[in-house]
Amino acid sequence: MRVNPVPATPLSDAVREIVEVGRFLSVRNFVPATSGNFSRRLDARTAAVTRSGVDKGELVEADVLVADLHAPPPEGASAETPLHLQLYRDRPDAHAVLHTHSVVSALLSNLRLAEGELVLQGFELLKALGDTRTHEAAVSIPIFPNDQDIPRLASKVTALLEQRPELVAYLIAGHGLYTWGRSMAEARRHVVALEHLLTYELEKMKVLR
Numbered sequence: 001m002r003v004n005p006v007p008a009t010p011l012s013d014a015v016r017e018i019v020e021v022g023r024f025l026s027v028r029n030f031v032p033a034t035s036g037n038f039s040r041r042l043d044a045r046t047a048a049v050t051r052s053g054v055d056k057g058e059l060v061e062a063d064v065l066v067a068d069l070h071a072p073p074p075e076g077a078s079a080e081t082p083l084h085l086q087l088y089r090d091r092p093d094a095h096a097v098l099h100t101h102s103v104v105s106a107l108l109s110n111l112r113l114a115e116g117e118l119v120l121q122g123f124e125l126l127k128a129l130g131d132t133r134t135h136e137a138a139v140s141i142p143i144f145p146n147d148q149d150i151p152r153l154a155s156k157v158t159a160l161l162e163q164r165p166e167l168v169a170y171l172i173a174g175h176g177l178y179t180w181g182r183s184m185a186e187a188r189r190h191v192v193a194l195e196h197l198l199t200y201e202l203e204k205m206k207v208l209r
Ligand SMILES: CSC[C@@H](O)[C@@H](O)C(=O)COP(=O)(O)O
Pocket: 033, 034, 035, 036, 037, 050, 051, 052, 053, 054, 077, 078, 079, 080, 099, 101
């Protein structure tokens, strides 16, 4: 069987997309302080990833580093680079990965950690996620306990992704959201849609309490 090669993206395009998405997410308060990190696949073996410890709303070209998907992260790259590289290895159709730290993602993931996942259902905005076609779909967002050992967390995520090809995102409790897409535009759409969907869930909890 013929396998389609992964199309290559020039580094300059990846840098522009990463800088732009950083500004977009920062003005919406999704990446406070120096939180969050972003990446863009370049080809089958490499991805561009943000530098660690910088304000993601003020990224410049030098804050984007090139990582080999099968090697240790480059010096200075995001502390969470293993979570990005793992996604590109596990999901050949993932071309962009976005990690955000919004209030609602940190709070709701803490409140619902014991359930291990959030199941989103009944909302029209679900159709902004992946190939979801109806508000009646049940979209699961797994919740992992937070862990400062990022390679250990990455191996837990890999184990789950292997069994759950339909996933488009996961939460880390008290920490934030990871989502990805077949393009930067799709990954960004997922962040925005999920922010609203998580807010609906949090508001529902208040009303039903
Ligand atoms: C500023 S606290 C957030 C960090 O600990 C981390 O979770 C994060 O999202 C950003 O880390 P970074 O190494 O800058 O990519």
